[in-house]
Amino acid sequence: MMMWNKGMLDGFEVWTGRTVAMEMVVVPELGSRVISLRNRRTGREWLAQPTCALETNRYASSFENRDGSGWDEMFPTINPCRYPAYPWEGTELPDHGEVWSIP
Template sequence: MERQRAQFGPWEVECLPDDGARVSVLRFEGLDLLTSRPEAFVPRPDRGRFETREAYGYDDCFPTVDACRYPVDPPFDIPDHGELLWLPWQVRAESDRLVCSVAGELLPVTFTRTMVFSPCRIEWR
């Protein structure tokens, strides 16, 4: 799986474009700020689709957290935790930011997450 890594001063970030642009690593001055990938993971077959994914890092949930029917005519299903974490994203590092974007397949939207890094904070846009 492709891993996009970037360093912004004291910040280190790793993103997985093909895994919904999951932020898999976020470190400040070497300190891990996110839950790391589990060493062993056995998904339970009686759980929903989201529960078959390893739970670690950071994901964006859009347009919903729970699986649901989207209220249009005709209605359609939105998966558990939305559709974005199931899609491959475009990821690019710029001078002070990491920009991740994806076009929805179920809804006509383009979602962009921009993480702007400064010496002592991150701004999520």
């Protein structure tokens, strides 16, 4: 069973979920970015940690401007492109999709 606690980091609400074996920290306002995934038994951190304070990313901003830490949702695409099929055919999709940069 995972237990969740709310906290704050760099002005953002963060949620920490813990089981006996694992702990994960999620920032809902940053596209539910996972900023930590840690084995509680060994202490091993599985994700690259932020190199600076957390910052808000605007919709369709470039992922290249981020520090690359954590785990971001990349839906429905990774690279910027145009949606290929009906009913959204031709719609521009941003770098790393639409989800990672919005709350």
